[in-house]
Amino acid sequence: MTATAARGIAVVPWPQARDTARQAGARGLLPGAETEPADALGQVLAEPLTALTDLPAFDTSAMDGWAVAGPGPWRLAGQVLAGRTPPPLADGWATGIATGAQLPPGATAVLRREDGRVSGGPAPAARTLRATSEPGPGKDVRPRGQECRLDEQLLPAGTLVTAAVLGLAAACGHDRLTVRRRPTVELLVLGDELLTAGLPGPGLVRDALGPMLQPWLAAAGAELLGRRAVRDDFGLLRDALRHSAAEVVITTGGTAAGPVDFLHAALAESGARLLVDGVAVRPGHPMLLAELPPVRPGGPVRHLVGLPGNPLAAVAGTVTLALPLLHALVGRSAAGRFTRTSQGLRGLPADTRLLPVRLTEDGPVPLAFDGPAMLRGLALADALAVLPPGGVAAGGRVELLPVPN
16 A cells, blocks of 8 residues: 555554554564674663573672681681682681682681681681671572573563673673664654754744754664755655665654645655554654665665654654664563552543653652643653543553653
């Protein structure tokens, strides 16, 4: 079905639109490739992360003090430092030990430095260690495999690679990680009225979406090929859609039916297939999702997300269509975040409402300046609350979506 033929498709409920975007992305799941861990930050695991060793790989001390064998008092025998392989420890003997050092064979516990008293001569063997608090068996010892065992699955495929994930992977012996390739994205900012610098003037406004969307999309895992301004010209827009090398094209503005809203016509002439054309959500109602033909015969299908031109409406389109699509292209897990509200949150009669909120001990609190053309409320927001038709009663459960940061 061409874009022109699809104009008659019904406006879809917000949850359905989001699911459609996820399904479209899942059909185009990008391949995985091995990479250096430092280059994997912000990408998504293409395979489960498994342990290449027990962790810890040997019994270790959890505290500075002494490794002791059996009940005290103990005779002292040297010291064990991290990175050294200690000799066995006989019953009735103790040896100084540092946090993280390997426990000597035969040791039964670790006596913390603050819980021990040493007496006797200057030679270690002539000195005696006594406990002010007797350590039980296994006290302050991290046993081998306490955190994980060899070949144990630690994280599933689809997990976002964070700094903590990099640390865990290194601890378990990984020199490389297999992650999904980043989807390529081009941002097309439509409109003759947009300025990239200076003060707004008569009939002219600053482009707020380019500066906001670029870092947001990059944080979502996209590889940005660029941001282009496209004038209100049908031919220029059609050619930009046809020849973009990006796997995902994101446009701002031109999604409605105004005199220079050429996006639908340009999609139709480009051979696009509309998947979503209008969503029952406020702000952001005139958003769309389409499949674009390959740039070259036999190439991969591309996607286009058409965002409304009003700033907060464009944010609604991003969280509804763009982010679910991008996350699904890399197999990223779609974990929801929910909270309880202590006050009722007013919704709309028939549409979903996306409302900027601050998160407090009493739950989400609505912010002012939440009109479709406004960003002031969003700049103060911790999240967007998803209010189904009719709103959420006090004590009800509400979904929260992340905002640009």
